[in-house]
Amino acid sequence: MQEEYDYEKLKDVGRVSYEALQYAKGLVKPGAKVYDVCEKAEEFMRSKGMASAFPVNISINANAAHYTAMANDALQFAESDVVKVDLGARSDYVLGDCAVTVDLSGKYANLVETAEQALEAALSKVKAGAELNSVGREVEQIAKKKGFRPIRNLGGHAIEKDELHASIFIPNFGNGDTTKLEEGQVVAVETFITSGEGYVTDSDTVQIFQKTGEANPRSPDARKISYSIDKNYKTYPFAIRWLSKEFSSEFGIRKALNELNSLGVIQSFPTLVERSRGIVAQAEKEVIVEKDSCTIVTK
Numbered sequence: 001m002q003e004e005y006d007y008e009k010l011k012d013v014g015r016v017s018y019e020a021l022q023y024a025k026g027l028v029k030p031g032a033k034v035y036d037v038c039e040k041a042e043e044f045m046r047s048k049g050m051a052s053a054f055p056v057n058i059s060i061n062a063n064a065a066h067y068t069a070m071a072n073d074a075l076q077f078a079e080s081d082v083v084k085v086d087l088g089a090r091s092d093y094v095l096g097d098c099a100v101t102v103d104l105s106g107k108y109a110n111l112v113e114t115a116e117q118a119l120e121a122a123l124s125k126v127k128a129g130a131e132l133n134s135v136g137r138e139v140e141q142i143a144k145k146k147g148f149r150p151i152r153n154l155g156g157h158a159i160e161k162d163e164l165h166a167s168i169f170i171p172n173f174g175n176g177d178t179t180k181l182e183e184g185q186v187v188a189v190e191t192f193i194t195s196g197e198g199y200v201t202d203s204d205t206v207q208i209f210q211k212t213g214e215a216n217p218r219s220p221d222a223r224k225i226s227y228s229i230d231k232n233y234k235t236y237p238f239a240i241r242w243l244s245k246e247f248s249s250e251f252g253i254r255k256a257l258n259e260l261n262s263l264g265v266i267q268s269f270p271t272l273v274e275r276s277r278g279i280v281a282q283a284e285k286e287v288i289v290e291k292d293s294c295t296i297v298t299k
Contacts, residue, residue: 005161007288009094010186014286014297016048016089017096021298024056024087028102030079034058035069037085038241045089053088053095053164055208055239060084062277064154064192064200066269068207071244080105082112084282090236093161097188098298099284108195108279114146115193115281118172122156122191126287126294128183135181136171139191143172149198151280154272156190159286162235185289186297196278202270209257210237213265221247222256226265237269 024041038056045052055068060081069075077083081104088096101112121138136155143150156170168179172191181187192200211229228246229238243253260266274280287294 005184005186006094009091010288011297013050013089013091013094013096014299016045016050017087017098017286018298019048020044020087020089021085021098021100024085025100025102028077028083028085028104030077030104032077033073034075034077035073035241038069041085041087048089050089050091053090053097054237055242057086057099058083059086059271059280059282061279062196062274063203063271064151064194064274064280064282065272066208067205067271068239069241070207071241071250073241077104082108082279082281084280086282086284088164088286095159095162095164096298097159097164097284097286099190099282101281101283108281110146111148111193111195111279111281114143114148115191115283118142118150118191118193119189119283119285122189123285123287123294123296126181126187126189126289128181128289128291130181132168132170132177132179132181133174135189136177137174140173143193148193148195151192151194151200151274152198154190154192154200156188156284159186159188164237181289183289183291186286187289188284188286190282190284192280192282194274194278194280196274196276196280199275200272201275203273205271206268207240207271208237208269209240210267210269211235211260211265212267215260215263215265217256217259217263219256219259221252222259225253225256226260
């Protein structure tokens with residue numbers, strides 16, 4: 001797979017992803033709407049000739065991942081919020097992924113700094129032949145030294161053609177995994193640090209889905225929505241917010257998605273929340289694994 005990977009296109013995707021992340025970061029201010037940041041960041045990537053690899057994630061405070069704005073989302077950022085922005089651009093099969101945390105409260109600078117320092121320490125270990133366990137151990141050591149915990153059931157991942165979360169899981173703690181990174185692999189190194197227990201659970205909020213198979217739904221609405229997904233999003237993650245631009249009834253959309261889910265062709269991504277409701281900070285960069293180090297592409 002890797003011999004055929006278009007690394008030059010990857011660098012373009014990485015650059016646009018990083019530019020979109022910095023643009024979105026600048027929009028995160030008290031009183032701004034989560035909806036507007038998601039929409040504007042996704043439009044920014046389209047203006048660069050690329051699609052979104054997945055709906056822009058904006059997860060606040062104890063929410064760690066997988067929240068994206070609803071169709072009519074009135075949620076605004078508060079002065080007390082700690083905001084994670086996670087996004088990526090897509091060009092053909094090449095996918096970007098990067099994230100940053102914005103502390104609007106001014107009270108969690110140490111937590112945010114720890115996530116960033118842990119990411120840099122983890123990246124220093126990324127090279128061909130490095131064990132995944134050694135990368136995670138760096139994150140854990142820095143988190144504990146600063147009085148925080150890594151989130152043990154979230155982490156980084158390989159990125160392959162058309163597949164954002166592929167083949168390997170890069171832990172945020174020393175989990176004993178001796179799997180070795182390979183030269184030429186594309187991976188996202190992703191640190192999640194929390195003031196809480198260090199585990200996330202599924203919430204009841206679900207805004208992101210992905211089509212994983214084919215079926216013939218019975219209801220006309222489910223058939224229409226299935227066709228729209230195939231046409232517009234294929235097997236990439238999508239948001240109900242996106243479908244709402246074509247189909248006016250969110251109730252109808254959810255009913256159709258439930259039917260597709262019952263047929264086993266839709267995967268849902270609930271918002272992930274820290275189990276003890278601790279505040280979460282995130283930092284992420286996408287890199288190419290080299291012989292003696294790694295090359296950051298989301299910069």
